[in-house]
Amino acid sequence: MIKINIDRFGEFEFEDGITIKEIIQALEGEGKKVKNVVGGVLNDEIIDIHTPIKQSGNLRFLIPKDKESLEILRHSLAHIMAQALKELYGTDKVHLGIGPTTDVGFFYDVEVEGKRLTEEDLPVIEEKMKEIIKRDCPIERQELPREEALQLFENMKEIYKVDLIRHDIPETAPISIYKQCDFVDLCRGPHIPSTGKAPTSFKLFSIAGAYWKGKETNPMLQRIYGVAFWTEKELKKYLNMLEEAKKRDHRKIGKELELFIIDENVGGGLALWLPKGAIIRNEIENDWRNEHIKRGYQLVYTPHVGKEQLWQTSGHVNFYRENMFPEMQIEEEGYFVKPMNCPFHVEIYKSRQRSYKELPIKLAELGTVYRYERSGVLHGLMRVRGFTQDDAHIICREDQVEDEIRKVLEFAIETLKNYGFNEFEVYLSTRPEKSVGDDRMWEVATDALRKAIESVGLEYDIDEGGGAFYGPKIDVKIKDAIGRMWQCSTIQFDFNLPERFDMYYIGEDNQRHRPYMVHRAVFGSIERFIGVLIEHYAGQLPLWLSPVQAKIIPIADAHLPYAKEVEQKLREAGIRVETDERNERMNKKIRDAELQKIPYMLVVGDKEWQTGTVSVRTKKKGNVGVFTIDEFIDRAKKLIKEKSLEL
């Protein structure tokens, strides 16, 4: 017998191996109402109503609106899709790979003999799935001995399932299969009680190649992706988000607003900054430099290439070579384009002997690095081959570690907030199995990272063993306006380079000591961060970052002299301003300024000329009224200085 404490129902004793389904029957037998249960959470594990419970514990029933039950639904929809495929294209012809859930839905990797699935097939499959849902097949679970399961799937010609049983399912694990009508699948579960419990609020959205088990040498299966939610409303919301993401695509906006281009004549993953994009970048970089100087960083510059020996010492030649541009020969000497800035910063540190008194030394650089990325992964500014790290290396004593890490994290969070990001995900990655450095250093460093996060008051997840071999790290992700997470800041200890380069400082004891070294970046990559900013703001950047902050719109050509006068005054006040001198109607000029996402439109006509004013229209609020030129300048200057998000 086992004891189960059921949330809201109390504690019960049951036979070992009872299922939720049977528990519900028992409860209902006692006259209790238990409705709509699609699964349960047993001791933090999501299980379905079919799975035998073999241990005592706490159980909570799941109904559709529970977050955890989505996984059950999505898993079942993957099966329903597989069943649909088999019914459409023939049981023997469809070979199933794996069909797990994803963040928003599910996929199934399949092979259909003699047929290449295309997007046009998706609606047909969807229809079939809806039919199966309507049929309301009860879903049953069964555990089989290994040999029997092998036999079954061999008979069904499910070669991939056989492969899974042979090579991937641990000897000790039970082998379970799920049946719904005539469809049988190898599966760990969990699943909903019957296909009829699935709503039709799902959508198949793409079809793509995927290697069996993700290995390039294996055959490629076709992966069909679906999204699924319990309600139509949630599905719609998600689909709208996708639409919105498409509208915000920084590649599209970057082209429309003439911010940057990636030109095939130059090469994939190599961005060219057009004048307007360069303004954004310049603002960000100037701000970055000022903030770093304020915080005691010292700015440095380093070259784009360095001798092979340097990269030997750093270990990059041995461990990072596949990501580097190939070696070049100059006067019998090998050189590499830099994939990272660290070796140079280390050399700067080593340029003379260092005393404990001058630590911490914080060297900062907007260093442009080049990495070989496979052509297929390049993506606008988000994934490039040449990018600028907002890099800094903090070299300090052990007694300074905690304080320095806290300052870095505070700095990063404060900066990201300034750019309009207020939600973060923080990850602490700890020591992996293969690593360098002694236990003590790992402990001091990991502790400092943890304390920093806690002192800043952030929630965080621990990625146990997820650190680099050379040290633990913190990663910060930001949430954008439509809920997507982007990796930005990173704070990484490095126990490797100080050893390799034999970095030291002279301590109070007149002895050599190994310093702690930390790599850190706030934005990660300037290119990528600007890409994220563009998508976050849908191109409507904060005033201080806008390439053109105000557009002067003369109503007719007659007002041009006054418009130029206003323009001159604004320019002298440091506001980026343009006058629309075209012989177009005012409405057209406003429309074009709106499309260019210019924050302020200053309409000037007879009235304004006579009174020395401008009629201010903002991108957000439309016409906000008439201001004197000085009033407008004061307001705009103040907002720019404050980096305000307001207009």
Added chain:
RNA sequence: GCUGGCGUAGCUCAGUCGGCAGAGCAGGUGAUUUGUAAUCACCAGGUCGUGGGUUCAAGUCCCACCGCCAGCUCCA
């Protein structure tokens, strides 16, 4: 790199069965002189990604390459 899709004017795209390369926007010229999201007319603009092939005839069909997009993979 792999799988699939797509490459037509500066941009967004149409082009049927293989039969004279199109539209809108942008650009140029002219008219108009305008009060809060598109004034009108005219003009110019093309090696249909590149190279080969099939055909009387190729933007269209076939092959190779290049590039882009989605996904896979990768992301010390």
